[in-house]
Amino acid sequence: MGNIATTFNQQIALLESRGMVFDFEPNKVKEILLDIGYYRLGFYWHPFVIDENHNLIKGTKFSDAVNLYYLDVDLRNILTKYLNRIEINLRTNVVYYVSNKYRTNPFWFIDPKVINQIFINNIDRYYNDEFKLSNKPIKKHHQKYLNDKYAPAWKTLEFFSFGVILKIFKNLNDKEIKSRISNMYGVYNLSKFESLMDTLIFLRNTCAHCGVLFDLKLPKGISKIPDLDFNNNDRMSLDSSIKVVLYILGKISESRRQEMEQEINCLFEKYRNHQILRRIIEEKTNFVYK
Known part of the structure; x- marks a missing residue:
């Protein structure tokens, strides 16, 4: 036009x-x-x-495009709900294990003994005036403790994004803590765990910004780990991304994993007998009807 x-x-x-x-x-x-x-x-x-x-x-038909749009909307809502569960769980584990390892250091996220100096050098990108004013508990902390440049980790990390939490995880100096957290999710290779988390953050950001999901392609292939198989060995499709969510979610709560899988299957099932949309779903998402 x-x-x-x-x-x-x-x-x-x-x-x-x-x-x-x-x-x-x-x-x-x-x-x-x-x-x-x-x-x-x-x-x-x-x-x-x-x-x-x-x-x-x-x-x-115009309705075909509209139906495909609302498939995306429904899928985005499902994924957002369960990605939030994973985000909160990862944040909780990072705060718990690192804070308990460094009990006398409530500001460990700016301590070069704990965190890579490169991350610390960029902390003000995340912990800035807008951050302090827009998050009520952080604002109240600074009103009460005037000399604190930062709030303690258990307060601060609660309001950092999924992406920043992963950055903190990646920049932890203590490999033992990182491995302990990674192992909790059934991933015994740190680089592969970080790769899987990168996939989830890419998916989460796509959902958060109302990006198109049905033909999503990841910028790089998902790391292969045992018990995680992809249809047609496609490691960049939406269906493969969903499988990563299901895998990680299952390590947090098997009942939530089953719940999510059922919701995804029910959503796609609505289009099983719609010849045109079923073809698009199968070709674009790599989802396989059973």
Whole structure:
């Protein structure tokens, strides 16, 4: 559509000229375009594009793109819920084991004896004025303890992101603590554990920023470990990423792992008999119907 803004009627006319079949009432189509947006919804009719002029497979329905969009929404909600469980669990373990190893040092995350100096040099990227003001317990700490530059680890790390928690883990000097935590998740190679966590953070960030999930491709292949198999040996697909979530989650709570697996299967099952969407799910996500 170039660099010129267009009206709903122009957007609809363009899609019709490319072969889109509108199976909703015109007002409903406009409501959807206003709700989701033409550009974002374009990610979900892109699998139906057949040439460089953006023409669509004959018979492509507007509802097909909308259904694919809502598949992504539902999937994002499921993944976010269980990724949060993993994030909180990792944070808790890092705080518990490191704080108990260095009991007399509540600020161990800025101690070069505990943490790599490179991380410490960049701490103000995470622990800045916005951080202190936007997190109420941190703000209250500094109001009470005026001379403290930082709050203790068990307060501070509670408000760091999943990505920063992993950075702290990677920069711990004590390999024994790192191995102990990694082993708790059934991963006995530190570099592979960190790689799996990188996968989860990439997935979490995609969900958090409403990125497109159904055709997600990881920037690098997932590390192979025992008991973790990928369909068609594809180590970069959405389905493989989901398998990592299930594996790590199962080490925290087997019942939660089963719950998540059931929710994922039920979601995809809704499209088992939808020939077009099932094909897209299988080709793009690498999910295998049983």
